[in-house]
Amino acid sequence: MKEKIKTILPYVDLPLIILALYMVFIYAPTDSYMGDIQRIFYFHVSFAWVGFLSFFCNFVGSIMYLIKKERCWDILAVSAAEIGIAFCLIVLTTGPIWARPVWGTWWTWDPRLVTFLILTFMYAAYMTVRNAIEEETKRARFAAVIGIIAFLNVPLTYLASHLWRTIHPDVIRPGGKWGLDPAMTATLRIAVPAITIFFVILLLRRMDLEGMRDRVAELKKKIMKEA
Amino acid sequence: MGYYFKKVFLIAAKDLRIEFRSKEKIYSMMLFSLLVMVIFNFAFEPGAEYIKDVAPGILWVAFIFAASLGLSRSFVLEKEEDCMQGLMLSPLDRSGIYLGKVIGNFIFAMVIELISLPFFAVFFNLSLTSALPPLMIVIVLATFGFITVGTLFSALSVGIRGGDMILPLLLFPMQVPVIISAVKSTGLIMAGSGIDTYSQWLKLLIAFDIIFFVASFVIFEYLIEE
Protein backbone atom coordinates (compact mmCIF):
# COMPACT_ATOMS: atom_id res chain seq x y z
CA MET A 1 0.00 0.00 0.00
CA LYS A 2 2.67 2.43 1.09
CA GLU A 3 4.87 1.49 -1.86
CA LYS A 4 1.92 1.95 -4.20
CA ILE A 5 1.29 5.48 -2.96
CA LYS A 6 4.96 6.25 -3.33
CA THR A 7 4.95 5.25 -7.01
CA ILE A 8 1.61 6.88 -7.80
CA LEU A 9 2.28 10.26 -6.17
CA PRO A 10 4.77 11.61 -8.75
CA TYR A 11 2.32 10.80 -11.55
CA VAL A 12 -0.40 12.70 -9.72
CA ASP A 13 1.82 15.63 -8.92
CA LEU A 14 3.48 16.19 -12.29
CA PRO A 15 0.27 17.16 -14.15
CA LEU A 16 -0.72 19.23 -11.15
CA ILE A 17 2.54 21.19 -11.24
CA ILE A 18 2.22 21.67 -15.00
CA LEU A 19 -1.35 22.89 -14.54
CA ALA A 20 -0.18 25.23 -11.77
CA LEU A 21 2.57 26.61 -14.04
CA TYR A 22 0.06 27.12 -16.85
CA MET A 23 -2.27 28.98 -14.52
CA VAL A 24 0.52 31.07 -13.05
CA PHE A 25 1.88 32.23 -16.41
CA ILE A 26 -1.13 32.23 -18.70
CA TYR A 27 -4.45 31.89 -16.88
CA ALA A 28 -3.91 34.32 -13.98
CA PRO A 29 -4.36 38.00 -14.94
CA THR A 30 -1.41 40.37 -14.74
CA ASP A 31 -1.48 42.37 -11.54
CA SER A 32 -2.46 45.96 -12.35
CA TYR A 33 -0.11 47.48 -9.79
CA MET A 34 2.86 45.14 -9.63
CA GLY A 35 2.81 43.76 -13.17
CA ASP A 36 4.27 40.43 -14.20
CA ILE A 37 6.56 40.20 -11.22
CA GLN A 38 3.52 39.36 -9.10
CA ARG A 39 3.53 35.90 -10.76
CA ILE A 40 6.27 34.84 -8.33
CA PHE A 41 3.71 35.16 -5.57
CA TYR A 42 1.95 31.82 -6.20
CA PHE A 43 4.99 29.62 -5.90
CA HIS A 44 6.60 31.81 -3.27
CA VAL A 45 3.56 31.40 -1.02
CA SER A 46 3.33 27.67 -1.73
CA PHE A 47 6.94 27.09 -0.78
CA ALA A 48 6.62 29.26 2.30
CA TRP A 49 3.62 27.26 3.46
CA VAL A 50 5.32 23.93 2.79
CA GLY A 51 8.53 25.12 4.44
CA PHE A 52 6.53 25.91 7.52
CA LEU A 53 4.72 22.58 7.26
CA SER A 54 8.01 20.71 7.15
CA PHE A 55 9.20 22.38 10.36
CA PHE A 56 5.90 21.44 11.92
CA CYS A 57 6.57 17.82 10.89
CA ASN A 58 9.98 18.17 12.53
CA PHE A 59 8.29 19.43 15.70
CA VAL A 60 5.85 16.51 15.78
CA GLY A 61 8.64 14.02 15.07
CA SER A 62 10.75 15.54 17.85
CA ILE A 63 8.01 15.34 20.48
CA MET A 64 7.05 11.82 19.48
CA TYR A 65 10.66 10.73 19.60
CA LEU A 66 11.10 11.94 23.16
CA ILE A 67 7.92 10.14 24.20
CA LYS A 68 8.27 6.88 22.27
CA LYS A 69 12.04 6.66 21.67
CA GLU A 70 11.41 5.05 18.29
CA ARG A 71 13.87 5.62 15.48
CA CYS A 72 11.12 6.24 12.90
CA TRP A 73 10.17 9.55 14.55
CA ASP A 74 13.76 10.71 14.41
CA ILE A 75 13.83 9.79 10.74
CA LEU A 76 10.74 11.92 10.16
CA ALA A 77 12.30 14.83 12.07
CA VAL A 78 15.61 14.87 10.23
CA SER A 79 14.02 14.39 6.80
CA ALA A 80 11.54 17.18 7.35
CA ALA A 81 14.20 19.56 8.66
CA GLU A 82 16.46 19.04 5.66
CA ILE A 83 13.71 19.61 3.11
CA GLY A 84 12.47 22.56 5.15
CA ILE A 85 15.86 24.25 4.86
CA ALA A 86 15.89 23.74 1.09
CA PHE A 87 12.41 25.24 0.79
CA CYS A 88 13.32 28.14 3.07
CA LEU A 89 16.21 28.94 0.74
CA ILE A 90 13.69 29.19 -2.10
CA VAL A 91 11.45 31.47 -0.04
CA LEU A 92 14.36 33.65 1.01
CA THR A 93 15.60 34.10 -2.58
CA THR A 94 12.30 34.55 -4.37
CA GLY A 95 11.13 37.02 -1.69
CA PRO A 96 13.91 39.59 -2.24
CA ILE A 97 13.74 39.15 -6.03
CA TRP A 98 10.08 40.14 -5.83
CA ALA A 99 10.79 42.96 -3.35
CA ARG A 100 13.47 44.53 -5.55
CA PRO A 101 11.21 45.82 -8.36
CA VAL A 102 8.12 46.29 -6.19
CA TRP A 103 9.55 47.88 -3.06
CA GLY A 104 12.80 49.09 -4.59
CA THR A 105 14.98 47.20 -2.16
CA TRP A 106 16.31 43.64 -1.95
CA TRP A 107 15.86 43.12 1.71
CA THR A 108 13.29 44.54 4.07
CA TRP A 109 12.88 43.65 7.72
CA ASP A 110 9.38 42.45 7.07
CA PRO A 111 8.16 40.19 9.92
CA ARG A 112 7.58 37.26 7.59
CA LEU A 113 11.01 37.63 6.05
CA VAL A 114 12.67 37.92 9.45
CA THR A 115 10.80 34.87 10.74
CA PHE A 116 11.87 32.75 7.77
CA LEU A 117 15.46 33.95 8.06
CA ILE A 118 15.62 33.08 11.76
CA LEU A 119 13.89 29.78 11.07
CA THR A 120 16.56 28.91 8.52
CA PHE A 121 19.32 29.80 10.98
CA MET A 122 17.77 27.67 13.71
CA TYR A 123 17.40 24.60 11.54
CA ALA A 124 20.86 25.06 10.08
CA ALA A 125 22.12 24.90 13.69
CA TYR A 126 19.90 21.84 14.18
CA MET A 127 21.64 20.08 11.29
CA THR A 128 25.06 21.16 12.59
CA VAL A 129 24.33 19.56 15.95
CA ARG A 130 23.20 16.36 14.27
CA ASN A 131 26.39 16.15 12.27
CA ALA A 132 28.51 16.66 15.39
CA ILE A 133 27.11 13.64 17.26
CA GLU A 134 28.13 10.10 16.34
CA GLU A 135 26.05 8.05 18.71
CA GLU A 136 22.61 7.42 17.28
CA THR A 137 20.27 7.66 20.28
CA LYS A 138 22.09 10.65 21.71
CA ARG A 139 21.90 12.43 18.36
CA ALA A 140 18.18 11.78 18.13
CA ARG A 141 17.57 12.96 21.68
CA PHE A 142 19.59 16.17 21.39
CA ALA A 143 18.10 16.97 17.99
CA ALA A 144 14.58 16.46 19.34
CA VAL A 145 15.24 18.94 22.15
CA ILE A 146 16.38 21.57 19.65
CA GLY A 147 13.51 20.82 17.28
CA ILE A 148 10.93 21.44 19.98
CA ILE A 149 12.50 24.62 21.35
CA ALA A 150 13.13 26.05 17.88
CA PHE A 151 9.54 25.56 16.76
CA LEU A 152 8.12 27.10 19.94
CA ASN A 153 10.15 30.18 19.12
CA VAL A 154 8.47 30.77 15.74
CA PRO A 155 5.34 32.64 16.96
CA LEU A 156 7.37 34.77 19.36
CA THR A 157 9.88 35.70 16.66
CA TYR A 158 7.05 36.64 14.33
CA LEU A 159 5.29 38.68 17.00
CA ALA A 160 8.47 40.48 18.05
CA SER A 161 9.49 41.39 14.50
CA HIS A 162 5.93 42.44 13.73
CA LEU A 163 5.73 44.84 16.69
CA TRP A 164 9.22 46.04 15.93
CA ARG A 165 8.32 46.96 12.37
CA THR A 166 5.10 48.76 13.18
CA ILE A 167 6.92 50.98 15.63
CA HIS A 168 9.92 51.43 13.37
CA PRO A 169 9.76 54.26 10.79
CA ASP A 170 8.16 52.73 7.76
CA VAL A 171 10.04 53.53 4.57
CA ILE A 172 8.34 50.87 2.56
CA ARG A 173 4.71 50.40 1.73
CA PRO A 174 3.58 47.05 3.04
CA GLY A 175 2.23 44.95 0.17
CA GLY A 176 -0.22 43.15 2.40
CA LYS A 177 -3.65 44.42 1.41
CA TRP A 178 -4.29 43.86 -2.22
CA GLY A 179 -7.55 42.29 -3.28
CA LEU A 180 -6.98 38.98 -4.99
CA ASP A 181 -8.73 38.41 -8.30
CA PRO A 182 -10.82 35.16 -8.33
CA ALA A 183 -8.53 33.76 -11.04
CA MET A 184 -5.56 34.52 -8.81
CA THR A 185 -7.16 32.71 -5.89
CA ALA A 186 -7.89 29.73 -8.14
CA THR A 187 -4.27 29.64 -9.25
CA LEU A 188 -3.09 29.68 -5.67
CA ARG A 189 -5.51 26.87 -4.86
CA ILE A 190 -3.80 24.68 -7.45
CA ALA A 191 -0.21 25.74 -6.70
CA VAL A 192 -0.38 25.04 -2.96
CA PRO A 193 -1.53 21.40 -3.20
CA ALA A 194 0.86 20.77 -6.09
CA ILE A 195 3.83 21.86 -3.97
CA THR A 196 2.47 20.13 -0.86
CA ILE A 197 2.37 16.79 -2.72
CA PHE A 198 5.83 17.55 -4.06
CA PHE A 199 6.95 17.92 -0.44
CA VAL A 200 5.36 14.60 0.54
CA ILE A 201 7.17 12.85 -2.32
CA LEU A 202 10.51 14.30 -1.26
CA LEU A 203 9.83 13.53 2.40
CA LEU A 204 9.03 9.86 1.74
CA ARG A 205 12.16 9.50 -0.39
CA ARG A 206 14.33 11.19 2.19
CA MET A 207 12.94 8.92 4.92
CA ASP A 208 13.70 5.88 2.74
CA LEU A 209 17.26 7.07 2.43
CA GLU A 210 17.60 7.29 6.20
CA GLY A 211 16.17 3.79 6.57
CA MET A 212 18.67 2.45 4.04
CA ARG A 213 21.50 4.08 5.93
CA ASP A 214 20.36 2.23 9.02
CA ARG A 215 20.48 -1.04 7.07
CA VAL A 216 24.03 -0.25 5.94
CA ALA A 217 25.15 0.46 9.50
CA GLU A 218 23.47 -2.74 10.67
CA LEU A 219 25.15 -4.88 8.02
CA LYS A 220 28.51 -3.28 8.72
CA LYS A 221 28.18 -4.17 12.37
CA LYS A 222 27.28 -7.73 11.46
CA ILE A 223 30.31 -8.08 9.20
CA MET A 224 32.59 -6.61 11.85
CA LYS A 225 31.30 -9.13 14.34
CA GLU A 226 31.89 -12.04 12.01
CA ALA A 227 35.37 -10.91 11.06
CA MET B 1 8.55 20.51 48.53
CA GLY B 2 10.72 22.60 50.82
CA TYR B 3 13.27 19.82 50.69
CA TYR B 4 13.31 19.99 46.89
CA PHE B 5 13.99 23.74 46.84
CA LYS B 6 16.67 23.40 49.48
CA LYS B 7 18.52 21.00 47.18
CA VAL B 8 17.97 23.29 44.21
CA PHE B 9 19.47 26.23 46.09
CA LEU B 10 22.39 24.05 47.15
CA ILE B 11 23.25 23.49 43.49
CA ALA B 12 22.93 27.19 42.68
CA ALA B 13 25.02 28.14 45.74
CA LYS B 14 27.68 25.59 44.85
CA ASP B 15 28.01 27.05 41.34
CA LEU B 16 28.13 30.62 42.56
CA ARG B 17 30.68 29.77 45.25
CA ILE B 18 32.98 28.14 42.71
CA GLU B 19 32.74 31.11 40.35
CA PHE B 20 33.19 33.81 42.96
CA ARG B 21 36.09 31.94 44.46
CA SER B 22 38.07 31.44 41.27
CA LYS B 23 37.01 34.84 39.86
CA GLU B 24 38.36 33.77 36.48
CA LYS B 25 34.91 33.72 34.86
CA ILE B 26 33.79 36.96 36.55
CA TYR B 27 36.80 38.87 35.27
CA SER B 28 36.61 37.56 31.74
CA MET B 29 32.87 38.21 31.43
CA MET B 30 33.22 41.70 32.91
CA LEU B 31 36.08 42.66 30.64
CA PHE B 32 34.32 41.17 27.67
CA SER B 33 31.16 43.16 28.30
CA LEU B 34 33.15 46.40 28.71
CA LEU B 35 35.19 45.68 25.59
CA VAL B 36 32.07 45.23 23.49
CA MET B 37 30.84 48.66 24.60
CA VAL B 38 34.20 50.26 23.85
CA ILE B 39 34.71 48.56 20.49
CA PHE B 40 31.22 49.48 19.31
CA ASN B 41 31.98 53.12 20.05
CA PHE B 42 34.59 53.10 17.31
CA ALA B 43 31.91 52.24 14.78
CA PHE B 44 30.32 55.65 15.30
CA GLU B 45 31.39 59.26 15.12
CA PRO B 46 32.71 60.40 18.50
CA GLY B 47 30.21 62.60 20.30
CA ALA B 48 27.53 62.20 17.63
CA GLU B 49 23.97 62.85 18.71
CA TYR B 50 22.58 59.60 17.24
CA ILE B 51 24.72 57.58 19.65
CA LYS B 52 21.79 57.79 22.07
CA ASP B 53 19.63 55.93 19.56
CA VAL B 54 22.04 53.05 19.16
CA ALA B 55 23.13 52.87 22.82
CA PRO B 56 20.39 50.40 23.91
CA GLY B 57 21.39 48.04 21.12
CA ILE B 58 25.03 48.18 22.16
CA LEU B 59 24.12 47.59 25.80
CA TRP B 60 22.19 44.44 24.95
CA VAL B 61 24.77 43.11 22.55
CA ALA B 62 27.31 43.50 25.36
CA PHE B 63 25.05 41.78 27.90
CA ILE B 64 24.09 38.92 25.67
CA PHE B 65 27.60 38.25 24.41
CA ALA B 66 28.95 38.28 27.95
CA ALA B 67 26.15 36.04 29.20
CA SER B 68 26.67 33.50 26.44
CA LEU B 69 30.38 33.47 27.26
CA GLY B 70 29.41 32.52 30.80
CA LEU B 71 26.81 30.00 29.69
CA SER B 72 29.31 28.13 27.56
CA ARG B 73 31.23 27.35 30.76
CA SER B 74 28.20 26.48 32.87
CA PHE B 75 28.41 22.71 32.47
CA VAL B 76 32.08 22.42 31.56
CA LEU B 77 33.26 21.96 35.15
CA GLU B 78 30.68 19.25 35.76
CA LYS B 79 31.89 17.47 32.69
CA GLU B 80 35.63 17.82 33.28
CA GLU B 81 35.53 16.52 36.84
CA ASP B 82 32.77 14.00 36.10
CA CYS B 83 30.51 15.75 38.57
CA MET B 84 27.47 15.23 36.38
CA GLN B 85 27.37 11.62 37.56
CA GLY B 86 27.39 12.82 41.15
CA LEU B 87 24.60 15.32 40.51
CA MET B 88 22.51 12.68 38.83
CA LEU B 89 23.05 10.27 41.70
CA SER B 90 21.89 12.87 44.23
CA PRO B 91 18.33 12.43 45.53
CA LEU B 92 16.98 15.19 43.33
CA ASP B 93 15.24 14.75 40.04
CA ARG B 94 16.82 16.13 36.92
CA SER B 95 14.52 19.08 36.64
CA GLY B 96 15.97 20.15 39.99
CA ILE B 97 19.46 20.19 38.51
CA TYR B 98 18.14 22.42 35.73
CA LEU B 99 16.43 24.74 38.19
CA GLY B 100 19.58 25.04 40.32
CA LYS B 101 21.68 25.78 37.26
CA VAL B 102 19.22 28.39 36.03
CA ILE B 103 19.23 30.19 39.37
CA GLY B 104 23.02 30.12 39.53
CA ASN B 105 23.45 31.36 35.96
CA PHE B 106 20.78 34.01 36.40
CA ILE B 107 22.33 35.51 39.54
CA PHE B 108 25.74 35.41 37.96
CA ALA B 109 24.58 37.16 34.77
CA MET B 110 22.71 39.77 36.82
CA VAL B 111 25.85 40.56 38.83
CA ILE B 112 27.86 41.08 35.64
CA GLU B 113 25.15 43.28 34.14
CA LEU B 114 24.75 45.43 37.23
CA ILE B 115 28.50 46.05 37.36
CA SER B 116 28.59 46.92 33.64
CA LEU B 117 25.63 49.30 33.79
CA PRO B 118 27.45 52.27 35.40
CA PHE B 119 30.27 51.93 32.86
CA PHE B 120 27.68 52.02 30.11
CA ALA B 121 26.22 55.24 31.53
CA VAL B 122 29.68 56.79 31.64
CA PHE B 123 30.80 55.69 28.17
CA PHE B 124 27.63 56.91 26.52
CA ASN B 125 27.20 59.95 28.72
CA LEU B 126 23.72 59.00 29.86
CA SER B 127 22.07 59.63 33.19
CA LEU B 128 20.24 56.49 34.13
CA THR B 129 19.15 57.28 37.69
CA SER B 130 15.55 58.21 36.89
CA ALA B 131 15.20 55.36 34.39
CA LEU B 132 16.68 52.77 36.71
CA PRO B 133 13.55 51.14 38.24
CA PRO B 134 11.80 50.32 34.93
CA LEU B 135 15.15 49.44 33.39
CA MET B 136 15.72 46.89 36.14
CA ILE B 137 12.44 45.17 35.27
CA VAL B 138 13.53 44.87 31.64
CA ILE B 139 16.97 43.60 32.62
CA VAL B 140 15.55 40.97 34.96
CA LEU B 141 12.95 39.73 32.45
CA ALA B 142 15.31 39.66 29.48
CA THR B 143 18.18 38.06 31.40
CA PHE B 144 15.88 35.37 32.76
CA GLY B 145 14.57 34.61 29.28
CA PHE B 146 18.09 34.40 27.95
CA ILE B 147 19.21 32.12 30.78
CA THR B 148 16.30 29.64 30.57
CA VAL B 149 17.06 28.59 27.00
CA GLY B 150 20.76 29.25 27.50
CA THR B 151 21.08 26.77 30.37
CA LEU B 152 19.29 24.07 28.38
CA PHE B 153 21.50 24.56 25.33
CA SER B 154 24.59 24.85 27.49
CA ALA B 155 23.88 21.38 28.92
CA LEU B 156 23.36 20.18 25.36
CA SER B 157 26.53 21.67 23.93
CA VAL B 158 28.93 20.14 26.49
CA GLY B 159 27.79 16.75 25.25
CA ILE B 160 28.91 17.40 21.67
CA ARG B 161 32.32 17.64 20.11
CA GLY B 162 33.01 21.25 19.20
CA GLY B 163 30.03 22.24 21.34
CA ASP B 164 31.44 25.61 22.36
CA MET B 165 31.43 26.60 18.68
CA ILE B 166 27.86 25.41 18.22
CA LEU B 167 26.34 27.04 21.32
CA PRO B 168 26.19 30.59 19.85
CA LEU B 169 24.68 29.21 16.63
CA LEU B 170 21.86 27.74 18.69
CA LEU B 171 21.50 30.59 21.13
CA PHE B 172 21.50 33.74 19.02
CA PRO B 173 18.65 32.91 16.65
CA MET B 174 16.65 31.69 19.64
CA GLN B 175 17.15 34.99 21.40
CA VAL B 176 15.80 37.22 18.65
CA PRO B 177 12.49 37.98 20.44
CA VAL B 178 14.34 38.75 23.68
CA ILE B 179 16.87 40.99 21.95
CA ILE B 180 14.24 42.95 20.02
CA SER B 181 12.02 43.45 23.09
CA ALA B 182 14.89 44.36 25.39
CA VAL B 183 16.45 46.85 22.97
CA LYS B 184 13.15 48.53 22.14
CA SER B 185 11.95 48.85 25.72
CA THR B 186 15.36 50.05 26.93
CA GLY B 187 15.32 52.71 24.24
CA LEU B 188 11.83 53.87 25.21
CA ILE B 189 12.70 53.92 28.90
CA MET B 190 15.86 55.95 28.30
CA ALA B 191 13.89 58.41 26.20
CA GLY B 192 11.62 58.92 29.21
CA SER B 193 8.45 57.42 27.71
CA GLY B 194 5.65 56.12 29.93
CA ILE B 195 4.99 52.46 30.67
CA ASP B 196 2.11 52.26 28.17
CA THR B 197 4.56 52.74 25.28
CA TYR B 198 6.65 49.71 26.15
CA SER B 199 4.19 47.51 28.07
CA GLN B 200 3.70 45.33 24.98
CA TRP B 201 7.42 44.56 24.98
CA LEU B 202 7.29 43.62 28.65
CA LYS B 203 4.36 41.31 27.90
CA LEU B 204 6.35 39.67 25.13
CA LEU B 205 9.31 39.17 27.46
CA ILE B 206 7.07 37.64 30.12
CA ALA B 207 5.52 35.31 27.53
CA PHE B 208 8.98 34.26 26.36
CA ASP B 209 10.13 33.66 29.94
CA ILE B 210 7.15 31.50 30.83
CA ILE B 211 7.08 29.46 27.61
CA PHE B 212 10.76 28.66 27.59
CA PHE B 213 11.11 28.16 31.31
CA VAL B 214 8.33 25.57 31.32
CA ALA B 215 9.48 23.92 28.08
CA SER B 216 13.13 23.72 29.15
CA PHE B 217 12.18 22.50 32.62
CA VAL B 218 10.22 19.61 31.10
CA ILE B 219 12.69 18.79 28.34
CA PHE B 220 15.89 18.96 30.40
CA GLU B 221 15.13 15.54 31.83
CA TYR B 222 15.43 13.95 28.40
CA LEU B 223 18.68 15.69 27.70
CA ILE B 224 20.87 14.15 30.37
CA GLU B 225 19.56 10.63 30.67
CA GLU B 226 22.66 8.52 30.34
Next chain:
Amino acid sequence: MEGGLYYLFLAYTILWVVNFGYIFFLGKRYKDVQKELEHLEKIISGK
Protein backbone atom coordinates in the same frame (compact mmCIF):
# COMPACT_ATOMS: atom_id res chain seq x y z
CA MET C 1 7.08 47.72 -13.17
CA GLU C 2 10.33 48.22 -15.11
CA GLY C 3 12.16 44.96 -15.80
CA GLY C 4 9.46 42.90 -14.10
CA LEU C 5 9.90 40.01 -16.53
CA TYR C 6 13.61 39.89 -15.90
CA TYR C 7 13.08 39.48 -12.16
CA LEU C 8 10.30 36.97 -12.75
CA PHE C 9 12.63 34.90 -14.92
CA LEU C 10 15.38 35.15 -12.31
CA ALA C 11 13.08 34.03 -9.49
CA TYR C 12 11.74 31.00 -11.31
CA THR C 13 15.21 30.02 -12.47
CA ILE C 14 16.49 30.01 -8.91
CA LEU C 15 13.38 28.19 -7.72
CA TRP C 16 13.86 25.31 -10.13
CA VAL C 17 17.64 25.23 -9.76
CA VAL C 18 17.29 24.79 -6.00
CA ASN C 19 14.57 22.17 -6.41
CA PHE C 20 16.38 20.11 -9.03
CA GLY C 21 19.62 20.59 -7.14
CA TYR C 22 18.01 19.06 -4.08
CA ILE C 23 16.43 16.22 -6.04
CA PHE C 24 19.79 15.51 -7.67
CA PHE C 25 21.55 15.58 -4.30
CA LEU C 26 18.94 13.26 -2.83
CA GLY C 27 19.19 10.87 -5.79
CA LYS C 28 22.96 10.77 -5.59
CA ARG C 29 22.94 9.85 -1.92
CA TYR C 30 20.25 7.29 -2.64
CA LYS C 31 22.36 5.65 -5.30
CA ASP C 32 25.50 5.67 -3.16
CA VAL C 33 23.76 4.03 -0.23
CA GLN C 34 22.11 1.49 -2.51
CA LYS C 35 25.49 0.56 -3.97
CA GLU C 36 26.99 0.19 -0.52
CA LEU C 37 24.06 -1.90 0.59
CA GLU C 38 24.43 -4.28 -2.36
CA HIS C 39 28.15 -4.52 -1.73
CA LEU C 40 27.63 -5.40 1.93
CA GLU C 41 24.96 -7.94 1.13
CA LYS C 42 27.32 -9.63 -1.31
CA ILE C 43 29.99 -9.87 1.39
CA ILE C 44 27.55 -11.41 3.81
CA SER C 45 26.12 -13.96 1.40
CA GLY C 46 29.63 -14.83 0.21
CA LYS C 47 30.65 -15.94 3.65
